[in-house]
Amino acid sequence: MKLYDSTLAPNPRRVRIFLAEKGVEVPTVQVDIGKAENRQPDYLAKNPMGGVPILELDDGTVVAETVAICRYFEGTQPEPPLMGTDPQDAAVVEMWNRRMELEVLIPIAGVFRNTHEFFKGRIPQVPEYGDVCREQATKRLAWLDEVLAERDFIAGDRLTIADITAVCGIDFGRVTGIAIQPDQKNLTRWHAAVSERPSYKA
Amino acid sequence: MKLYDSTLAPNPRRVRIFLAEKGVEVPTVQVDIGKAENRQPDYLAKNPMGGVPILELDDGTVVAETVAICRYFEGTQPEPPLMGTDPQDAAVVEMWNRRMELEVLIPIAGVFRNTHEFFKGRIPQVPEYGDVCREQATKRLAWLDEVLAERDFIAGDRLTIADITAVCGIDFGRVTGIAIQPDQKNLTRWHAAVSERPSYKA
Numbered sequence A, B: 001m002k003l004y005d006s007t008l009a010p011n012p013r014r015v016r017i018f019l020a021e022k023g024v025e026v027p028t029v030q031v032d033i034g035k036a037e038n039r040q041p042d043y044l045a046k047n048p049m050g051g052v053p054i055l056e057l058d059d060g061t062v063v064a065e066t067v068a069i070c071r072y073f074e075g076t077q078p079e080p081p082l083m084g085t086d087p088q089d090a091a092v093v094e095m096w097n098r099r100m101e102l103e104v105l106i107p108i109a110g111v112f113r114n115t116h117e118f119f120k121g122r123i124p125q126v127p128e129y130g131d132v133c134r135e136q137a138t139k140r141l142a143w144l145d146e147v148l149a150e151r152d153f154i155a156g157d158r159l160t161i162a163d164i165t166a167v168c169g170i171d172f173g174r175v176t177g178i179a180i181q182p183d184q185k186n187l188t189r190w191h192a193a194v195s196e197r198p199s200y201k202a
Helices: A010-022 A041-046 A066-076 A087-115 A127-147 A161-176 A185-195 B010-022 B041-046 B066-076 B087-115 B127-147 B161-176 B185-195
Strands: A002-005 A028-030 A054-056 A062-064 B002-005 B028-030 B054-056 B062-064
Touching (some): A010 A066, A010 A161, A066 B087, A087 A127, A127 A161, B002 B010, B010 B066, B010 B161, B087 B127, B161 B185
Parallel strands (some): A002 A028, B002 B028
Antiparallel strands (some): A002 A054, A054 A062
C-alpha cells in the first residue's frame, strides 16, 4: 500500500491527520505539485483527474479523492470512529463534513485557485469569482462560530472528519488572508483544541 | 420521518432515485424553490444553508446534504447496496460518486448558477466563471465516455450512487445546453440503461 502525498496542499493533509488520529501508518511517496509531477503521464495513469492524494492498494487498485481514502481506513481500522457510529450518526457526520467542504474548504480553495499567482497559467482564473468565494468563506466562518457556541466539535462532542476538513480548509485560508477573527471566540477555542492534538502536525 | 423535496432541482432527484432503488417510501413535503420557500425562516431553522432536500427524523434531527441522506438509508436499508459492500468497494464507489459530483454535477450546476435567468438577483453571478464550468463539464463528459468503454456502470458492473449522481447532473445540463454527444456511444448506452429503470422516473 502506498499513499501519494504532498505537503503543499490541504487535501493530503486531511488524510495525514485522519491517519494520525487512527494511529495508522502508511508508506508515502511525495508528489511535487510545484513541479507539476501530478500532471505527468505516470501520475495521470493512476489518477486522470491529477489530484493528490491517492492511495494505491496492494492489488493495484487506486483510490482517489480524500474522503474516499478516509472511508477505506474507517472501514479497515474502525477505532476511533471518525465518520460516525450508526446510520444516524454517520449521516450527521457526513452532513457536517460536506458542509465543511462545500461552505469552507471549497470557497477558500476557490479564492486561491482564482486569484493566486500559483495557478496563473495552470488553470483559467476568474478573479471576480475569487471575490465571490472570499465573501462566502468569510460569511461561513461567522456562521461556524455560532455553530460552535453549542458544542465542542463541529459534529458533536468528539472530533470527526468534519473537524479535520474544517481545520485544513481554514489553515489554507492563511495564504489568501482568510482567517478566524479575534471576536470569533468559539471558533478560536475550537481551533486551539484541534491544533493541540498531536495529529495536527501530521 | 419527512423528506423535504423539490421536483425542480437535481439534488432532491438524486435522493428520490436512491430511495426508489432501495424500495423505500418516505412521506414528502414539497418545497417551492421558485417561490424561495427554502429561504424562509421556518426552513432556514431546519437547514441554515437553505438547500433541498433535507430529511427530518422522528426525534427532530435534521439531516441535510444529499449524500448524507442517502448514507442514512444505506445504513437502515442495506439492500441493494448502492454505496459499496466492503471497505475497498465503499472507497471505490465514494471515489466515483465524488468524481461525478466534482467533475460533472457541480460544473453543470456552476453553468446554471452563473448564467441562468433563475439565479439573477438571487446570487452574485459571474458569467465568465460559468464559461469555465461549461468547458470543464464538456471535457469531463468526453472523459466519462472513455471510462464507460470498460464497464457497464460508472463504478463497476452494477448501479451505484455514482450513476445516480451522474444521471441527475447530466440531465440537469439540458437547461443550459450541455448534453451527451451523438458520438459518445458508451455514455449514450449507459444513459439508456439508467433511464430504462423504473427509479429514473422517481
